[in-house]
Each structure stands twice: as C-alpha cells, then as structure tokens.
Amino acid sequence: MRKYLDPALLSRLQGLELKARLVVEGTISGMHKSPFKGFSVEFAEHKSYFQGDDIRYIDWKIFARTGKYFIKQFEEDTNLKSYILVDTSKSMAFGKGDNTKLSYAGFLAVCMSYLMLAQRDSVGLATFSNEVGKYIPPRNGMGHLHHMVGILENLVPSASTNICLALKHLASHIKRRGLIVLISDLIDDQDSVLRHLKYVRRMKHELIVLHLVHPDELSLPYRGTTRFRPDEYDGEIQANPDSIRTAYRARVSEYLDAYKTQCWQNDIGYHRIVMDKPVEESVLHILAQRRPR
Amino acid sequence: MQFLNPWYFWFLPILAIPVILNIWKKLRIKDVEFPYFFLLAASTSKNVIHLKILNLLLLIVRILLIACILLALARPLFTASPSPSATDAAASARVYILDNSPSMEVMVKGKTLFDAARTAIENDIRTQNTSIPCALVTISQTGMLETIRCGTNADQIINELRRTAIQPVRFPAAEALSMADAFLGTTGRMDTTTLFFTDNQKSNWQDTPALSLPNTDEVYFIGTGDEIYTETGWTGYSGGSRLVVSGNNASLNSTVMNYRKTDLDNLIVQCLTYDNTVLAEKTVTVRAGETESVQFDFLAPADKRFMPFTLYIDHPDFVYDNRLPVSVPVYPSPAVYVPTEYTDSIYLYAALTLYSPATRIVPYSSIAELSAYTEPSETRILILSTPQQADQASLQQLSAQGYFSILFFAPGEQAQPARYAITSGDFSHFVLSPLRYSGVNSFDDLFISRSEPTPLYPQITRRKKILVLSDGTPFLEELTVGKKSVFICATDLNGTASNITRSASFLPLLHRITDYCVMQSSHHPDYYNRNTGTSLSLSEDAPFSATWIQPDNTRVPLTSRFAAGRYRIETPRAMKPGFYRLLHESGTEELFVFAPALQEGNMEPLDQTTIIEKMNDTPCQFINLHGDEDESYTTKKDISTQLILLACVLLALAELGLANISL
Structure with a gap:
C-alpha cells in the first residue's frame, strides 16, 4: 500500500486539478462540465425551439426582440466517471529491477486516480493483457483508492497485449460518456489499436492515452552482439546493436509519431511518458498539457 | 610435398585461436527480452541462421588464413617435373656448371655425386639439339673456374666433361653462376638455363652477396636436395695436423670434424705413408656436428725422407676424398x-x-x-x-x-x-x-x-x-x-x-x-718438427712475447694475452706452405713447417631458402640427382610463394568483409 501512496507525492499533487478537456456526462455536480444542458445554473447557449422542448426554458427576452422562440441551455458541472485501463501484458515487465513499465503504470494510475477522487470524481480500474483482467467499477471516495492500490500492487505481467479487446469491452460496458485513461506501452497492432481508439472516441468518451516508453526502448543502449527475443511471442534475432541502432531509432520514432499524430488528429489525448523522469513529473506534465482551453 | 622450414608447423596449435575466439564470442552473447522486437527485426535483415552461417564462414576463413600464413612461412616445395626435360628446354641455351670440389665425391646409392652429375650432364647433352649453344663451367686443374664452350659439337663438351676431375679447392658458386650468365649473354637466345650440379655446401656460397643474373632465365640446382643432409651428411676435416718427431718417435695430431646430423661411430682414421703403408690407425666416434682430435704415435722411419703421409678415413660414403691431402714436406721445399x-x-x-x-x-x-x-x-x-x-x-x-x-x-x-x-x-x-x-x-x-x-x-x-x-x-x-x-x-x-x-x-x-x-735431395736436419695446421697456439703461466718470422722474413711481434687462466699467443695464419720460425725472448728459435691442408671449408649444405634469397629474382629449382625418376623436388619461388601470399591477402580481405557483415 505504501508503495503507491507516497505522502510526498500525494502532497505535491494536492490542489492540482484534473479537468477533462471535454464535457463529460456526470451524475453529481462536480467540477466537470456536464454534457446535459438545461437545468444547471450556468448559461451555455441558445437554441431554436422545436416542438416538444420544455417551454420553461424559452427566453422571452429574445422572443420580444426578435419574435422567434429560443430555448436557453445551461451547462452544469458534473462528477466524472473515469476508467483507468492498465496494460499488464508481458511487455510491461520491461525495465530494470523494480523500475518496470508496469510499476510505472501503477504509479501513474494511482496518481491519476487520486487526483480525480480528490475532485470528487468517481474512478474505476480495469487491467488487461490479452483479455480483460481485474475490473473495478467507478466509485468515489478515498477509501476506493485503497482498494485500487491493492489491486495495482499485485499486478503480474503476463500474456500478450490485446488493447483492442480491452477498449471494446470497456466501451460496451460504459453506459454514459466518461473519461478513459489508457496506460500502456501500446505494443500491439498499431492500425488496430488506432482504429479502436477512434471507435471509443467516436462514442464521445474522453480518451487519454498514456504511452509508456522505457528509455532503453528509445535508445537501444546495448553493446556487443546481443540475442534479442520478443517477450510476448517466440522468435529471436542476433545482432550487434551498434550496427542497427540508427535504423532502429528511426523506426521507433516513426512508430511513436504515428500514434501521436493519429491521436492528435482524432482529438485523443496522447502523452508519451518516457520513464527516465519521475512519476510525479510525468503527472504534472500531463496536467499542464490538459489545462482547460 | 616437402617444406623448407617445416618447424613452422610447431605453430599449428594457433589454429585453435579462431575457434576459441568463436566460442568465447558465443559465450559473451547477451540475451535480452525486448518489447519492440518487431521494430528490431525490421531494422536488420540478418536472422540467427544467417548469422550462424556467417560466423561459421568467418571461422573457416580465419583458420585458413592462419594456415596459409604458416604454409607460406614453411615454404612448401611443390612436386614438379622431374628435371628440365629436353623437350621443354630444347630450345634454350644452357650452361652446365659442374661442382668438382672434393665433397662431390660423396657416395650416394653406390655412386659418387660427381660421377652421377657427369653422367647426367652427358645424357642431357646427348638429348639436346646440337644447334643450341651450351657450355661447361668447372674448375680446371689450375684451380680456376673455366668456361668451356661447346659450340655445335656435343662430343667436344663430352670429352671435356670426361676429363674433369675432382679438384681439392672450394667451388665458388657465385663466380660460376656469373660466368654462366656471361656466356648465356653471348648466345643471344631468348631462353637460357643454367644447370648447376652441386651439393651446395656452405663454403661454396661463403661471402656471396645477392646475385644479379640478367641473362639467366632459370637455374636448376641439381644435387642432393635435402636428402643427403638429413640422412647421411658429410664428414670432413677441420684444422690441420701437427707432426712432432723426437728421435725415432713420431706423433701426429689431427682433427676430424663430423658435419653430419648423426653420430659417426667406429670411424677408422689411418695414417699412411706415401706408399700407403699404414703407420697407425685409430677408431674414433665423432658426435654430430663436433670435432674429435686424433693422435697417432708411431715409430718414425729410420730414413725420415719416407715420412710424407696422408690421413685416411675409412667410411663407405667416401671413395677418394677421404684421403686427406695433408702432405707434410719432410724435405727442403723445392x-x-x-x-x-x-x-x-x-x-x-x-x-x-x-x-x-x-x-x-x-x-x-x-x-x-x-x-x-x-x-x-x-x-x-x-x-x-x-x-x-x-x-x-x-x-x-x-x-x-x-x-x-x-x-x-x-x-x-x-x-x-x-x-x-x-x-x-x-x-x-x-x-x-x-x-x-x-x-x-x-x-x-x-x-x-x-x-x-x-x-x-x-x-x-x-x-x-x-x-x-x-x-x-x-x-x-x-x-x-x-x-x-x-x-x-x-x-x-x-x-x-x-x-x-x-x-x-x-x-x-x-x-x-x-x-x-x-x-733425391739432401734434407735439412732441423725439419723434423712440422706443423701442418695454419697457426700455432702457445701458452705459458707468465706473460711472454715472441717474434713470428714468416718465409719471406716478415717479422710479426707477438705479445701474450691472458685468457682461460694462462697467457696465450696465437700466431698469424700461415697462408702458404713454408718454413716459419718462432723467435723467443730468450733468443732461442724454433722452426716450423706449415703446409696448410687443402680443404673446402664448411661442407654443410646451405639451406635452400638462403640460396633462393641469394639468387635474388632469378627463378631457381632444386632437384635431387639421386631422387626417384618420377619424383623430384622443385621450388618455384615466383609462383608458389606468391600464390600463397595472394591467398593470404584474399583470405584477409574475406575475413574483414565477413567480420563486417557479421556485426
């Protein structure tokens, strides 16, 4: 439990707000704007009256000026239902000692959860590899965080990655629009993953992709002849990293940029988290990028 | 195939170095589970099998490279045609150089090398086109090299050949080759060959710089090859003999040198008078490469005029040369x-x-x-x-x-x-x-x-x-x-x-x-103490000096030097026969007769590598005169060595290329 709830970390995150950039649907008033306009206190816009609209919200002042019926619409702050999806495939075990991608993902998940719970949003958790593993429905309250931490702490990397399945599963189970935070190294079929991310986005969910990348995966720092094996399937290649480093870096850069570009184009929040930075720095960086526009 | 430097094969174990390197390299390979494997795989076109084949090729190339270098150092002698046949050299002007120094009297397979050489030359001449100029270079009775031109009359040179005899002098190989080259230059032929029948003993080549033979296309050294050197070798004499006569007692000291690589057991050394009466006989054992002193004590003849003697070594390898030409002049020299x-x-x-x-x-x-x-x-x-x-x-x-x-x-x-x-x-x-x-x-x-x-x-x-x-x-x-x-x-x-x-x-x-x-002349009464060596060694406990008086009355003052516990004087070498006198400090005078024995010098054969080096750019081949007819040994410096070196270079390039690819 202590592993993830570092008081120093938590104190640094206190006061920061995580605000969904887009309006999400909520059930309780919160700091997030509700997509349901009409009954709240904060005016949003006018819209033409159509038959069946509630006549209580007709703006008579405009009718007096223009002779046309307009309905007043309001935005209301709602509490956010967030879903944190954590990749637990074998590739997430990459790293040295305790500093694996999975542990980093756990930290990130806890931080994000804490932030959202602190602003009275409800947070759920789902883990997945080639299938959906643990699933905790969104709840609020700090007690819920402890429950999540307990699960995150005991994650064991296993099996291959199937992000698409996880996204599809989650999308089919979320009735209302919410915030989905995907924490993964995204090592899967890129086209398929992007297709499913777009699908989720089209379902009006706010989507934040935290793409975890280990520094070694970027730089390929190995020396001498090395036998590389994939961690999720069979095969091996033997190579001198010095001779393929340049080509590899170009391919990695191309691969990561494809995610970034596609996400950007589809209004999906994308953050490449390189694990050479402390977790809190990464979280702060994410929040800085996600301040409301 | 034989090798000039076979001892390089002691380095064969270094062939294991590439194997060890290969194994060590395999052990050093790190295993890494890498998430972006698919990107790595796309970045390299070589899979494991490909790399294994490359590494195997690299290993083979490295082993071959080392083997090639060792082979080049070992200098292989490739089997080639048995001799310069009449057909392939029929149109070439040729010179026969016949080494007629005493060491050519060595017996091999029941025949002396000299006789075998003469027979070979005669046979070769008879197979030649008589219109092709040829010549014979050998030492005449004057002790000088002589070029006997054949012209178009083969019988002429064969007659000259039959008259050649062993001459008790060193055979100067370089001068002979130069004379042959000069003759070949006068023939104006495009193809020129020198056939050098010799045992290539070291003394033949002493003080010989690298030769330049611009008119000679090829030189065949026809003689013993390596066979005699390793199997029988030569026995020779080193230094001189000293005869001391005291009243009727005579004492003769001589030295026998074994130039062979094997010990000579039960070597019979005889001291003979002029009419071949055996004065004394000794049986000695001479270790390989060592010298053995032989002392003969015998009763001096009453008439000391009959004391010229020869030494005789009884050994089946020798026919005539074993008669050491130590002829001590008993009488006043004429x-x-x-x-x-x-x-x-x-x-x-x-x-x-x-x-x-x-x-x-x-x-x-x-x-x-x-x-x-x-x-x-x-x-x-x-x-x-x-x-x-x-x-x-x-x-x-x-x-x-x-x-x-x-x-x-x-x-x-x-x-x-x-x-x-x-x-x-x-x-x-x-x-x-x-x-x-x-x-x-x-x-x-x-x-x-x-x-x-x-x-x-x-x-x-x-x-x-x-x-x-x-x-x-x-x-x-x-x-x-x-x-x-x-x-x-x-x-x-x-x-x-x-x-x-x-x-x-x-x-x-x-x-x-x-x-x-x-x-028939009266002899000098003091001439009984003789020394047939070339110098005199004196030693005393105290420092002393003397004067060395040579036959031409040249006086050489000598002062003793301290060495090995005693004061010693070594007189200058007596370069020609004659009376030498030693004048002591006390005024007494000793008389010595020096008759330097004619000898060839070091009879150990010179190795072929050195000869090839001395021959500079002239291609040369070595043929065993007594070898089997179907097999002889030749070395083609310009082809074999260069081919091996070329192979080394190619293998080195292949190694670099493969090493680069396999990275």
Missing part, C-alpha cells in the same frame, strides 16, 4: 722454375702456385738469369720448353748447378700429325706409382703427335723409360745427367704436339716428378 716464353706459361705458373708442393714457383725467361734466383739449400727443378736448351751441354751445365730438369719439347711436328697413344709405362716408378693407385692406368685422353723421336744423348749413362708411345719411342723418360735427373717429355707445352697440359694427369705427373726430385 723451387720450380717455369719458363715464360711459351704461350701457356701463365697457366702452368698458376697451376703450380696453387697445387705444387713447391715452396716457390719462379718464372724465368732465359737460362742465363737462373743463378740470380738460386738458394743453396733448396731443391731446384727447372722446366725447360725450348729445344735449343735441350742439347747435352746445356743439360750437363744445369745439372752441375744443382738443377733437376723437366724438359718438354717436340723435335718436329707434322702438318697432318699422326696420332700416338701411350701404350705402356713403368708404373713401379715413383712418378707413376701413386697415379696407378688412384686409378690412372692409362692416358687415353692424351692426343700426341710428333714426327721425330726424342733425341738420344750419348753421354748419358742411365735412362729409364717411364711412358712409351705406341711406336715404341719413349714419351716420358728419366735421364741421369751428372748427379741430377732430367725428365724428358716428348711434347711441347704449347699444346700443338699434344694436349698433355690440359689433361687431368698433367699436374699430378709434375707433382710426382717434383716429389721425386725432392726425395
């Missing part, structure tokens, strides 16, 4: 007077200077000037060649002056001279007896022509016919004129009436006559 007016006088002078037991060889132009050279104690032998000097009065006058005379003249010659042969001889005569012993029973190679018999001198009381021609007239006879002998030989020295001056028996005959004359 002076031989050579006339200068005839055409071949320089030749005779040189021949006698080199080989005669005479102390002095004095050229003279007329009898009138002879008294100027006279020394009272020496035996004087006069060679006369002018018919005018041959009258009886002149001979008697010369005899009275103490001269022994050898008279050469042909009283008359014909335009178309008849040919005579020597049909009989008195082989019991001192002059002929050693010749018979050495196998000379006839003088078949002599061509003699004259019209008149030798004149008879009525006042001469005693005459002995030594050699008689087919018409019954004497060819060589001994006359007693006064107290001295006169030898009359019925031919001139210019070679018009006979070819005796070019025959193999001429010089031995002259030497025997000289010896005979000396034996």
Whole structure:
C-alpha cells in the first residue's frame, strides 16, 4: 500500500486539478462540465425551439426582440466517471529491477486516480493483457483508492497485449460518456489499436492515452552482439546493436509519431511518458498539457 | 610435398585461436527480452541462421588464413617435373656448371655425386639439339673456374666433361653462376638455363652477396636436395695436423670434424705413408656436428725422407676424398722454375702456385738469369720448353748447378700429325706409382703427335723409360745427367704436339716428378718438427712475447694475452706452405713447417631458402640427382610463394568483409 501512496507525492499533487478537456456526462455536480444542458445554473447557449422542448426554458427576452422562440441551455458541472485501463501484458515487465513499465503504470494510475477522487470524481480500474483482467467499477471516495492500490500492487505481467479487446469491452460496458485513461506501452497492432481508439472516441468518451516508453526502448543502449527475443511471442534475432541502432531509432520514432499524430488528429489525448523522469513529473506534465482551453 | 622450414608447423596449435575466439564470442552473447522486437527485426535483415552461417564462414576463413600464413612461412616445395626435360628446354641455351670440389665425391646409392652429375650432364647433352649453344663451367686443374664452350659439337663438351676431375679447392658458386650468365649473354637466345650440379655446401656460397643474373632465365640446382643432409651428411676435416718427431718417435695430431646430423661411430682414421703403408690407425666416434682430435704415435722411419703421409678415413660414403691431402714436406721445399716464353706459361705458373708442393714457383725467361734466383739449400727443378736448351751441354751445365730438369719439347711436328697413344709405362716408378693407385692406368685422353723421336744423348749413362708411345719411342723418360735427373717429355707445352697440359694427369705427373726430385735431395736436419695446421697456439703461466718470422722474413711481434687462466699467443695464419720460425725472448728459435691442408671449408649444405634469397629474382629449382625418376623436388619461388601470399591477402580481405557483415 505504501508503495503507491507516497505522502510526498500525494502532497505535491494536492490542489492540482484534473479537468477533462471535454464535457463529460456526470451524475453529481462536480467540477466537470456536464454534457446535459438545461437545468444547471450556468448559461451555455441558445437554441431554436422545436416542438416538444420544455417551454420553461424559452427566453422571452429574445422572443420580444426578435419574435422567434429560443430555448436557453445551461451547462452544469458534473462528477466524472473515469476508467483507468492498465496494460499488464508481458511487455510491461520491461525495465530494470523494480523500475518496470508496469510499476510505472501503477504509479501513474494511482496518481491519476487520486487526483480525480480528490475532485470528487468517481474512478474505476480495469487491467488487461490479452483479455480483460481485474475490473473495478467507478466509485468515489478515498477509501476506493485503497482498494485500487491493492489491486495495482499485485499486478503480474503476463500474456500478450490485446488493447483492442480491452477498449471494446470497456466501451460496451460504459453506459454514459466518461473519461478513459489508457496506460500502456501500446505494443500491439498499431492500425488496430488506432482504429479502436477512434471507435471509443467516436462514442464521445474522453480518451487519454498514456504511452509508456522505457528509455532503453528509445535508445537501444546495448553493446556487443546481443540475442534479442520478443517477450510476448517466440522468435529471436542476433545482432550487434551498434550496427542497427540508427535504423532502429528511426523506426521507433516513426512508430511513436504515428500514434501521436493519429491521436492528435482524432482529438485523443496522447502523452508519451518516457520513464527516465519521475512519476510525479510525468503527472504534472500531463496536467499542464490538459489545462482547460 | 616437402617444406623448407617445416618447424613452422610447431605453430599449428594457433589454429585453435579462431575457434576459441568463436566460442568465447558465443559465450559473451547477451540475451535480452525486448518489447519492440518487431521494430528490431525490421531494422536488420540478418536472422540467427544467417548469422550462424556467417560466423561459421568467418571461422573457416580465419583458420585458413592462419594456415596459409604458416604454409607460406614453411615454404612448401611443390612436386614438379622431374628435371628440365629436353623437350621443354630444347630450345634454350644452357650452361652446365659442374661442382668438382672434393665433397662431390660423396657416395650416394653406390655412386659418387660427381660421377652421377657427369653422367647426367652427358645424357642431357646427348638429348639436346646440337644447334643450341651450351657450355661447361668447372674448375680446371689450375684451380680456376673455366668456361668451356661447346659450340655445335656435343662430343667436344663430352670429352671435356670426361676429363674433369675432382679438384681439392672450394667451388665458388657465385663466380660460376656469373660466368654462366656471361656466356648465356653471348648466345643471344631468348631462353637460357643454367644447370648447376652441386651439393651446395656452405663454403661454396661463403661471402656471396645477392646475385644479379640478367641473362639467366632459370637455374636448376641439381644435387642432393635435402636428402643427403638429413640422412647421411658429410664428414670432413677441420684444422690441420701437427707432426712432432723426437728421435725415432713420431706423433701426429689431427682433427676430424663430423658435419653430419648423426653420430659417426667406429670411424677408422689411418695414417699412411706415401706408399700407403699404414703407420697407425685409430677408431674414433665423432658426435654430430663436433670435432674429435686424433693422435697417432708411431715409430718414425729410420730414413725420415719416407715420412710424407696422408690421413685416411675409412667410411663407405667416401671413395677418394677421404684421403686427406695433408702432405707434410719432410724435405727442403723445392723451387720450380717455369719458363715464360711459351704461350701457356701463365697457366702452368698458376697451376703450380696453387697445387705444387713447391715452396716457390719462379718464372724465368732465359737460362742465363737462373743463378740470380738460386738458394743453396733448396731443391731446384727447372722446366725447360725450348729445344735449343735441350742439347747435352746445356743439360750437363744445369745439372752441375744443382738443377733437376723437366724438359718438354717436340723435335718436329707434322702438318697432318699422326696420332700416338701411350701404350705402356713403368708404373713401379715413383712418378707413376701413386697415379696407378688412384686409378690412372692409362692416358687415353692424351692426343700426341710428333714426327721425330726424342733425341738420344750419348753421354748419358742411365735412362729409364717411364711412358712409351705406341711406336715404341719413349714419351716420358728419366735421364741421369751428372748427379741430377732430367725428365724428358716428348711434347711441347704449347699444346700443338699434344694436349698433355690440359689433361687431368698433367699436374699430378709434375707433382710426382717434383716429389721425386725432392726425395733425391739432401734434407735439412732441423725439419723434423712440422706443423701442418695454419697457426700455432702457445701458452705459458707468465706473460711472454715472441717474434713470428714468416718465409719471406716478415717479422710479426707477438705479445701474450691472458685468457682461460694462462697467457696465450696465437700466431698469424700461415697462408702458404713454408718454413716459419718462432723467435723467443730468450733468443732461442724454433722452426716450423706449415703446409696448410687443402680443404673446402664448411661442407654443410646451405639451406635452400638462403640460396633462393641469394639468387635474388632469378627463378631457381632444386632437384635431387639421386631422387626417384618420377619424383623430384622443385621450388618455384615466383609462383608458389606468391600464390600463397595472394591467398593470404584474399583470405584477409574475406575475413574483414565477413567480420563486417557479421556485426
């Protein structure tokens, strides 16, 4: 439990707000704007009256000026239902000692959860590899965080990655629009993953992709002849990293940029988290990028 | 296939280095589970199997590279055609160089190397196109190298070849090759070959720089190859012998050197008198490459004039050379007077200077000037060649002056001279007896022509016919004129009436006559202590000095040096036979007779690598004269070595390429 709830970390995150950039649907008033306009206190816009609209919200002042019926619409702050999806495939075990991608993902998940719970949003958790593993429905309250931490702490990397399945599963189970935070190294079929991310986005969910990348995966720092094996399937290649480093870096850069570009184009929040930075720095960086526009 | 430097194969274990490196490299490979494997796989086109094949190729190339380098260092001798055949070299001008130094008398497979070489040359000449110029280079009786041109007459060179004999001198290989090259340059032929029949002993090549033979296309060294060196080798003599006579007791010290690679057990060394009576005999064992001192103690003959001796080593490898030419002059050394007016006088002078037991060889132009050279104690032998000097009065006058005379003249010659042969001889005569012993029973190679018999001198009381021609007239006879002998030989020295001056028996005959004359002279009473070495070693407990007086009265002051616990003096080398005196500080004088033994020097064969280096850019091949007919050993420096080096370079490039690819 202590592993993830570092008081120093938590104190640094206190006061920061995580605000969904887009309006999400909520059930309780919160700091997030509700997509349901009409009954709240904060005016949003006018819209033409159509038959069946509630006549209580007709703006008579405009009718007096223009002779046309307009309905007043309001935005209301709602509490956010967030879903944190954590990749637990074998590739997430990459790293040295305790500093694996999975542990980093756990930290990130806890931080994000804490932030959202602190602003009275409800947070759920789902883990997945080639299938959906643990699933905790969104709840609020700090007690819920402890429950999540307990699960995150005991994650064991296993099996291959199937992000698409996880996204599809989650999308089919979320009735209302919410915030989905995907924490993964995204090592899967890129086209398929992007297709499913777009699908989720089209379902009006706010989507934040935290793409975890280990520094070694970027730089390929190995020396001498090395036998590389994939961690999720069979095969091996033997190579001198010095001779393929340049080509590899170009391919990695191309691969990561494809995610970034596609996400950007589809209004999906994308953050490449390189694990050479402390977790809190990464979280702060994410929040800085996600301040409301 | 044989190798010049086979010991390089001791380095064969380094072939394991690439294997060890390969294994070590495999052990050093790190295993990494890498998430972005698919990106890595896309970045390299080589899979594991590909790399394994490359590594295997790299390993093989490295092993081959090391093996090639070792092979190049070991210098392989590739099997090639057995000899320069008549067909492939039929159109090439060729020179036969025949090494006739004594070491060529080594017996191999029941035949001496010298005889085998002569047979091989003769056979080769007979197979050649007679229009192709060829020549024979060998040491003549003068001790000098001589080029005998064949022209288009094969018989001529074969006749010359048959007359060649072993000469007890070093054979200068470099000079012979240069002479052959000079001859080949005069032929104007495109293809030139030198066939050098030799055992390539080291002394042949001593002080030889890298040769330049611009006119020689190829040199074949035909001789023993490596076979003799490793299997039998040579035995030779080192240093001189010292004879000490004290009253009737004589003591002779000599040294036997074993140049072989194997020990010589039960080597019988005999000391023989002039008539081959065994004075003493020793059985010694000489270790490989070492020397062994042999001391003979024997009773000196009452008449010490009969003490010239030879050493004899009894071993089946030797036929003639085993007779060590240590001829200790017991008598006052003679002076031989050579006339200068005839055409071949320089030749005779040189021949006698080199080989005669005479102390002095004095050229003279007329009898009138002879008294100027006279020394009272020496035996004087006069060679006369002018018919005018041959009258009886002149001979008697010369005899009275103490001269022994050898008279050469042909009283008359014909335009178309008849040919005579020597049909009989008195082989019991001192002059002929050693010749018979050495196998000379006839003088078949002599061509003699004259019209008149030798004149008879009525006042001469005693005459002995030594050699008689087919018409019954004497060819060589001994006359007693006064107290001295006169030898009359019925031919001139210019070679018009006979070819005796070019025959193999001429010089031995002259030497025997000289010896005979000396034996008839009174000997010096102090000449019993003799030293046949080339220098004298003295040692004492206290510092001392002496003066070394050489035959020409040159005085060399000597001061002792401290070495090995004693004070020592080493006299300068006695370069020629003669009387040497050692004058002590006390004023006493010791007399020594030095007769440096003729010897060839180091008889160990020179390795082929060194010869190839000395031959510079001239291609050379080595052929074993006694090898099997179907197999001989040749090395082609310009092809084999360069091919191997080329292979090394290619393999090195392949190694670099593969190493780069396999990264």
